[in-house]
Amino acid sequence: MNLKKTSNGYLLNTVVIVLLFTAFQILTKVKGSDGSFKLVLVPSLWQCCYLMVLACSLNLVLGFMGQLSLGHCGFMAVGAYTAALLSLACERSGFFTGKSDPMFLLVMIASFLAAGTLSALLSLLVGIPALRLKGDYLAIITLGFGMIIVNIINNLPFCGQDGLALGSAAASLYKNGLGFGSKAKVQFLWFALIVTILSLTLMFMFVRSKYGRAIRAIRDDEIAASASGVNVAGFKVLTFAYSGFFAGIAGALYACTNATLSTSSFAFTNGGILNSTFVVVMVVLGGMGSLTGSAVAAAIMFFVNYQIKNGTWVDLLPSSVKGIFEYPMLVYALVLIVVILFRPKGIFGSYEFSLQNLIPDLRRAAAQRKAARQERKEARANG
Amino acid sequence: MKKRNLIFLVLAFIFVFTLSGTGVWAADDAIVIGVISPNTGALAAYGIGISTGADLAVEEINAAGGILGRQVELIHTDDQSDPTECLNAFNSLVAKGVQLIVGSATSGCTSAITDAANEEEVCILSPTATADSLTTEDDYIFRACYADSFQGAIAAAYAKQAGFERVGVVYCAADVYSKGLFDSFSKACAAYGIEVAAEQSTASLDVQDYTNQFNAMVNAGVDFVYAPYYYDVVGPYVVPQARAAGYLGIIMGADGYDTTPDYVVAGADLTAFNDVYWTNHYDPSDTSEIVSSFVKAYEEKYGSIPSAFGATGYDCVYMYKAAIEAAGAVDAEAVRDALADTSAVYECVTGTFSLDESGTPMKGAAIISFSSDGQSVSAKLVDVVSQLP
Numbered sequence A: 001m002n003l004k005k006t007s008n009g010y011l012l013n014t015v016v017i018v019l020l021f022t023a024f025q026i027l028t029k030v031k032g033s034d035g036s037f038k039l040v041l042v043p044s045l046w047q048c049c050y051l052m053v054l055a056c057s058l059n060l061v062l063g064f065m066g067q068l069s070l071g072h073c074g075f076m077a078v079g080a081y082t083a084a085l086l087s088l089a090c091e092r093s094g095f096f097t098g099k100s101d102p103m104f105l106l107v108m109i110a111s112f113l114a115a116g117t118l119s120a121l122l123s124l125l126v127g128i129p130a131l132r133l134k135g136d137y138l139a140i141i142t143l144g145f146g147m148i149i150v151n152i153i154n155n156l157p158f159c160g161q162d163g164l165a166l167g168s169a170a171a172s173l174y175k176n177g178l179g180f181g182s183k184a185k186v187q188f189l190w191f192a193l194i195v196t197i198l199s200l201t202l203m204f205m206f207v208r209s210k211y212g213r214a215i216r217a218i219r220d221d222e223i224a225a226s227a228s229g230v231n232v233a234g235f236k237v238l239t240f241a242y243s244g245f246f247a248g249i250a251g252a253l254y255a256c257t258n259a260t261l262s263t264s265s266f267a268f269t270n271g272g273i274l275n276s277t278f279v280v281v282m283v284v285l286g287g288m289g290s291l292t293g294s295a296v297a298a299a300i301m302f303f304v305n306y307q308i309k310n311g312t313w314v315d316l317l318p319s320s321v322k323g324i325f326e327y328p329m330l331v332y333a334l335v336l337i338v339v340i341l342f343r344p345k346g347i348f349g350s351y352e353f354s355l356q357n358l359i360p361d362l363r364r365a366a367a368q369r370k371a372a373r374q375e376r377k378e379a380r381a382n383g
Numbered sequence B: 001m002k003k004r005n006l007i008f009l010v011l012a013f014i015f016v017f018t019l020s021g022t023g024v025w026a027a028d029d030a031i032v033i034g035v036i037s038p039n040t041g042a043l044a045a046y047g048i049g050i051s052t053g054a055d056l057a058v059e060e061i062n063a064a065g066g067i068l069g070r071q072v073e074l075i076h077t078d079d080q081s082d083p084t085e086c087l088n089a090f091n092s093l094v095a096k097g098v099q100l101i102v103g104s105a106t107s108g109c110t111s112a113i114t115d116a117a118n119e120e121e122v123c124i125l126s127p128t129a130t131a132d133s134l135t136t137e138d139d140y141i142f143r144a145c146y147a148d149s150f151q152g153a154i155a156a157a158y159a160k161q162a163g164f165e166r167v168g169v170v171y172c173a174a175d176v177y178s179k180g181l182f183d184s185f186s187k188a189c190a191a192y193g194i195e196v197a198a199e200q201s202t203a204s205l206d207v208q209d210y211t212n213q214f215n216a217m218v219n220a221g222v223d224f225v226y227a228p229y230y231y232d233v234v235g236p237y238v239v240p241q242a243r244a245a246g247y248l249g250i251i252m253g254a255d256g257y258d259t260t261p262d263y264v265v266a267g268a269d270l271t272a273f274n275d276v277y278w279t280n281h282y283d284p285s286d287t288s289e290i291v292s293s294f295v296k297a298y299e300e301k302y303g304s305i306p307s308a309f310g311a312t313g314y315d316c317v318y319m320y321k322a323a324i325e326a327a328g329a330v331d332a333e334a335v336r337d338a339l340a341d342t343s344a345v346y347e348c349v350t351g352t353f354s355l356d357e358s359g360t361p362m363k364g365a366a367i368i369s370f371s372s373d374g375q376s377v378s379a380k381l382v383d384v385v386s387q388l389p
Helices: A002-031 A035-064 A072-092 A102-131 A137-155 A161-165 A182-187 A189-208 A210-220 A222-227 A232-258 A276-286 A291-310 A312-316 A319-325 A328-342 A358-382 B002-020 B044-063 B083-095 B107-120 B148-161 B176-192 B211-220 B231-244 B289-302 B308-327 B332-340
Strands: B031-037 B072-078 B100-103 B123-126 B141-143 B166-172 B195-202 B224-226 B250-253 B276-280 B346-348 B351-353 B365-372 B377-385
Touching: A002 A189, A035 A072, A035 A182, A035 A189, A035 A210, A035 A232, A035 A276, A035 A291, A035 B083, A072 A102, A072 A137, A072 A232, A072 A276, A102 A137, A102 A232, A182 A189, A182 B107, A189 A210, A189 A232, A189 A291, A210 A222, A210 A232, A222 A232, A232 B083, A276 A291, A276 A328, A291 A312, A291 A328, A291 B072, A291 B083, A312 A319, A319 A328, B031 B044, B031 B083, B031 B308, B044 B072, B044 B100, B044 B289, B044 B308, B072 B083, B072 B308, B083 B100, B083 B107, B100 B107, B100 B308, B107 B123, B107 B141, B107 B176, B123 B308, B123 B332, B148 B176, B148 B224, B148 B250, B148 B276, B148 B365, B148 B377, B166 B176, B166 B211, B176 B195, B176 B224, B195 B211, B211 B231, B231 B250, B289 B308, B308 B332, B308 B346
Parallel strands: B031 B072, B031 B100, B100 B123, B123 B141, B166 B195, B166 B224, B224 B250, B250 B276
Antiparallel strands: B276 B365, B346 B351, B365 B377
């Protein structure tokens, strides 16, 4: 019965995704050359894609395993540079010419896989010593890793900004490698969407599998888990590597989106919303232990950030409010405070959004709210 | 319940504004110029300089009747000196129909939008992005400042002129700006027969400790160090730490040193800033008509002496004005062709110049030194170099 329900759920999701995807492809065909579609919506979707994959991959470690990783963007940087360099190398060796070459697709898939694999290998390296210990050592080690990797990349002659730029500071990625311009972003949007959906699905399946149950057991009580025969260190390292893989994929998506790579984007903190601190913020905002929550939170953070800086409605606000918007960090802080006040466990808590259970879930929530209201009313009447 | 309704109301308003937003901002026949600059974040002083300078220029132009009889309007966007944000800002401007853009301040950010600008066929005129590679192709990218290959060579020429035969360099290998200046400086040193006796690199542009690097300079026994960094580290870290490490010779920098005096740490020994030289786009104390009237107007409006970023931001708008008037049209292609005309001469605050084939001005640089009596740091003009020896 339960098994049947699960497979029904997957079937329903697949059908809905395929439908949405087809609708979107048609929309792309129709509106492909339209200004605001090409310049605003599509680049935004690309950015949402990598933020979602990144936030969800961190949630595996932070939310489901209960270990804090403060250098997640470091793994993303590894992925971004691996994919970028591999695609450049393929172009320079004449393996493909231009983005319409059928070989390009192959190169793209290969670079994405290479990006994920190398990040996963590095997270194994970091995870094996760090995760065998109890306590918050992972936070410290990943914090260091994030900084070390950025410095290593900066100083490697073939992949610092100088190496990628070779000839033109507008990184040659744009013309020769993975980097997509606005037209190419529309053309390859399907690829980004598929990669994102596939990554989220794989992470979701991981969480639901016996591995997912094992790491949740570890999060809740390490001693009890190991007493029940769970290989604590093994599962921790496995999850960390799995999470690193998808951080690498997010990095490859980032390389496609931006066409210029700069290590400042992968730092511990910087002015923007893509840094190791903000990924943690996204996970906490969405709810630790809810992958759909992380995806939603990533999209919300992106939307808020984009609107503050580029929204036309900002100009219509009174100047006192606009004054706050000049300091975007203040707005994020306010958003966070409001969310944490009203939803201390994040927007989704540990609830997973599910199409199949949507109606029963809504009904249950409505019933609960009604009961709570009834109770309050009674309390008021009595008191 | 009421509170929730209010929240919904606000959200609905935001949503409506977002949807209906496009197209409500401009007067019908105004010429719209977009400005992308780092108005917040680590290099905010640059962004503020550029946007205030551009605002001033637009105000003057509009008061004098506009361009081709049309008023000019600026749309300011913020890139936080981050390439991703820069590309977002660029896309949103182009989606609003903007064809002429001033921006961005740093080479790293500008390099993120050059190819996009070529693809979208939108003009980019950068006030201060100095990396050589930005304008290498015949395209929509121009700038109002000299390139690093010139700026670095001037520093070397100054070293030669001042009689130094052995010099040292502290730079950041990972940054387009710093590395570009290092390359041109060391190339020029080789040409002038100056020995680069010590080379030290930092991991990134925002490192806060330069003690080891300057210890190496002291050990190498050099009395002239070229250190191309931005003001946010020069004021609080580079100069004080160099002096603390026992390095007492000349520290030479580039246009990134502009606005440093505003960022020195209170209570620090300001005499450390004696013997600090740097190359800049213009000198505010210049007595020529165009510079003094610009400085006066800027001071009246904003209450401070304009930095080189204010000056180049101001110049960018006037360059667009000249190009639009020469082309007689405001679309990107016509303006591009006008800017690509190498015989056009622009009379600007930062010099009178014409653009070369790549779109980079051929103009001189001012060499400026800091001096301090221990109370405050002030800048004074040493020399204006218009041609390399």
